Each structure stands twice: as C-alpha cells, then as structure tokens.
Amino acid sequence: MQEQLDQLRTAFAEALEAATDTGALAAVHHRWLGAKGELRTLFGQMKQLPAEQRPAFGQAVNALRGDLEQAFFAKQESLRASVSADAIDLSRPGPRLHTGGLHPLAQVQDRIIEVFTSMGFTVNEGPEVETEYYNFDALNTPFWHPARRDSDSLYIEDGHMLRTETSPVQIRTMQKRRPPLRMIAPGRVYRNDKPDATHSPMFMQVEGLAVGHGLTFAELKGTLLEFYRRLFGRDTKLRFRPHFFPFTEPSAEVDVSCVFCRGAGCRVCKQSGWLEMGGSGMVDPEVLKEVAIDPEEYTGYAFGLGIERMAMLLYGVDDIRLFYENDLRFLRQF
Ligand SMILES: [Zn+2]
Structure with a gap:
C-alpha cells in the first residue's frame, strides 16, 4: 500500500515538473487532484481494507494529498509569476489615455473673459432664442433696418428669433442693474448666412458694455487697446474708422x-x-x-468682437468652418 502511495507521489512530481503552461497544469490537477482523480480513487480503495488498517491508510492519503496540493499551488504561483514577467515589456509606451479637451473657441472665449474680468467687467448670459424686442427694438434698430430682413435674420414664430448678436443681454442686464456697470456677454449668435471660409450661420461673439458717470470714447479706446495688447502683444496698435450702428452714436469699426x-x-x-x-x-x-437710464446723467460705451475671428488670427486658421466640423485631427492640435 505504501508502495502505491510512493508511486503516485513520484508520478505526480514528474508530471508537475513537465507542466510549463496553465493548460498542462490544469491537466495535472484534473488527473491527480480532480473530483475523479487518482487521489480520490485511492480513497475509494479504503473500503476494501480491513477495518483496523483504515485509519492509518486514511491519514497517509490525507498527508499525501496535502503534499501534492502544496506542490501544485507552488508550481501554479511560479508559472503565473514567470508568465507576467514575460508579458510586461517595460520599454513599451503606456496605453494612451484619450482625455477630453477644450474646443479652441472655448479656449479663446476663456482667455477673453479672463482679460475683461481682470479689468472689472462681469460676465452675463442670456437666451439664444430672443424676442424681436430685445434683439432689435430695444437696441434702437427700426423696423425698416436691413438687419431685420428674413434674408439676414432667422425668425421662428410669434415675434421670436435666433439672436443675431449678444447685445440683447446688455438690455436684459441694464433692466436689472443700475449704473455704474461693466459687463461682457459672450455666446452664440445666428445669421442667415451661407457657410464659406469666413461666414458661418452660427458663430460666437463677445459684446461689452460700460455705463457710468462721464465715460468717454477715450476710455473705450483705452479698454480695447489694453485688451488687444494682452491678446496679441504689447506692440499692437488700434485704429477707429467711422461707421454706423443703430445702438451706438458715434460708432466706429475697430482695426488692430x-x-x-x-x-x-x-x-x-x-x-x-x-x-x-x-x-x-x-x-x-x-x-x-429704453431701460430707464437717464442719458443726461450717464454715458456708456459698447463693443462687439467675433470670437472665431480672434481664434483664426491667434491660431492661424484660414477657414471658419473648421471650428464646426468637429474633425478630431483638427481639434487635437489645440
Ligand atoms: Zn499683415
């Protein structure tokens, strides 16, 4: 009987030694330690022994099983360790994590907000679906003004429209806050334009407004000059060209x-x-x-800037449509 146990121990040790992968190891387990394995068969033989020999035999088989299991698990561990050591090539680059990023227009908008808030401007927002009152009437844009035509603006129904600029936010803000106030209103605006390299039916603007005692054109110029210098460099120059806008008087186009x-x-x-x-x-x-601020007591200045225009200049992008096509090859460059 002891001889049978020794044979099993030797055969098991040889098979274990020969097993070099997890498949072979599983086969060893199945053959000797499995539910129908050789150890179990050995236990089954106990019934055939005389009653007085059974306890000693049982102990011997149990001891053997303990040894085999220990050897098996040791082998399993060493195999696992060697497999993972081979699988890890420390010289390989790690997996690339695709983190999200801010859209270039959002980055430029953040930069604009940063500069103006540092100069004491608050940031205000308003609805993109506006009434004709806020978009035109309150901004002194008469019913006959060309900007109000269907060919220029996108109307919805019942006097509602997609705002053509963020100036309505100025009206909404002045209705709630009394001067002195300094605010910018960044956001999306809509025009009935065919997309081309410099036009998009949807684009982004920042409008600025300051109202207070004794504000002059000189402060407007100083504010814009400081803004553009912080964006484009200290040697940036500014010039005004006379123009007409319904909501400002006098009005000027700004060049840098x-x-x-x-x-x-x-x-x-x-x-x-x-x-x-x-x-x-x-x-x-x-x-x-219109917003019950006395023009005899207060004056104000306002300005509007295109965010795409600034992003195109800052990043050297020559087609506005690239910002809206969401091509990752383009967006990943920012
Ligand atoms: Zn040039």
Whole structure:
C-alpha cells in the first residue's frame, strides 16, 4: 500500500515538473487532484481494507494529498509569476489615455473673459432664442433696418428669433442693474448666412458694455487697446474708422495692427497692415432711455468682437468652418 502511495507521489512530481503552461497544469490537477482523480480513487480503495488498517491508510492519503496540493499551488504561483514577467515589456509606451479637451473657441472665449474680468467687467448670459424686442427694438434698430430682413435674420414664430448678436443681454442686464456697470456677454449668435471660409450661420461673439458717470470714447479706446495688447502683444496698435450702428452714436469699426506682419503688409491683411476686428461706439441715448437710464446723467460705451475671428488670427486658421466640423485631427492640435 505504501508502495502505491510512493508511486503516485513520484508520478505526480514528474508530471508537475513537465507542466510549463496553465493548460498542462490544469491537466495535472484534473488527473491527480480532480473530483475523479487518482487521489480520490485511492480513497475509494479504503473500503476494501480491513477495518483496523483504515485509519492509518486514511491519514497517509490525507498527508499525501496535502503534499501534492502544496506542490501544485507552488508550481501554479511560479508559472503565473514567470508568465507576467514575460508579458510586461517595460520599454513599451503606456496605453494612451484619450482625455477630453477644450474646443479652441472655448479656449479663446476663456482667455477673453479672463482679460475683461481682470479689468472689472462681469460676465452675463442670456437666451439664444430672443424676442424681436430685445434683439432689435430695444437696441434702437427700426423696423425698416436691413438687419431685420428674413434674408439676414432667422425668425421662428410669434415675434421670436435666433439672436443675431449678444447685445440683447446688455438690455436684459441694464433692466436689472443700475449704473455704474461693466459687463461682457459672450455666446452664440445666428445669421442667415451661407457657410464659406469666413461666414458661418452660427458663430460666437463677445459684446461689452460700460455705463457710468462721464465715460468717454477715450476710455473705450483705452479698454480695447489694453485688451488687444494682452491678446496679441504689447506692440499692437488700434485704429477707429467711422461707421454706423443703430445702438451706438458715434460708432466706429475697430482695426488692430496686423498680428502677422506687425503692420508692414502681408497676405492676411491684404497689404494694408490692419485687421478688422469688430464694431464699437458710445451707447445711443435712445438705448439708455429704453431701460430707464437717464442719458443726461450717464454715458456708456459698447463693443462687439467675433470670437472665431480672434481664434483664426491667434491660431492661424484660414477657414471658419473648421471650428464646426468637429474633425478630431483638427481639434487635437489645440
Ligand atoms: Zn499683415
């Protein structure tokens, strides 16, 4: 009987030694330690023994089983360790984590907000679906103004429309807050435009407004000059060209010295040395009256900037549509 146990121990040790992968190891377990394995068969033979020999035999088989299991688990561990040591190549680059990122327009908008808030402006928001009152009437834009045509603006129904600029937020803010106030209103606006390299039916704007005692065109110029210098560099220059907007009087278009050629003339600025940036002016007294602010007591200035325009200049992007196509090859560059 002892001989039988020794044979089993030897055979098991040899099979275990020969097993070099998990499949072979599982086969060893199945053959010797499994529910129908050789150890179990050995236990089954106990019945055939005389009663007085059974306890000693049982103990011997149990001891053997303990040894085999211990050897088996030791082998399993060493196999596992060697497999994982081979599988890990420490010289390989780690798995690439695809983290999200801010859209380039969101990054530029954040930068604009940062500069203006540092100059004491608050950030205000308003609805993208507006009434004609807030979008036009309150901003002194008469019913005959070309901007109100279907061909320029997107109407919904019942006097509602997609806002064509973020200026309505200025009206909403002035209805709630009394001067002095300094605010910017960043956000999406909509025009009935065909998309091309420089036009998109949806784009982003930042409108700014300041109302207080004795505000002048000089402060408007100083504010915009500081803003553009912080965005494009300290040597940036500013110039105003007379223009007309319904909600400001006087009004001016704002140009900055070309950020590419520094005013010398290049392809981007069409050799003029200047880039058109947006509109500005002193708030029309009619607009102040509309929100019950006395234009005899207070004056204000306002300006509007295109965020895409600024992003295109800052990043050297030549087609506005790239910002809205969501091509990851484009977006990952920011
Ligand atoms: Zn230029």
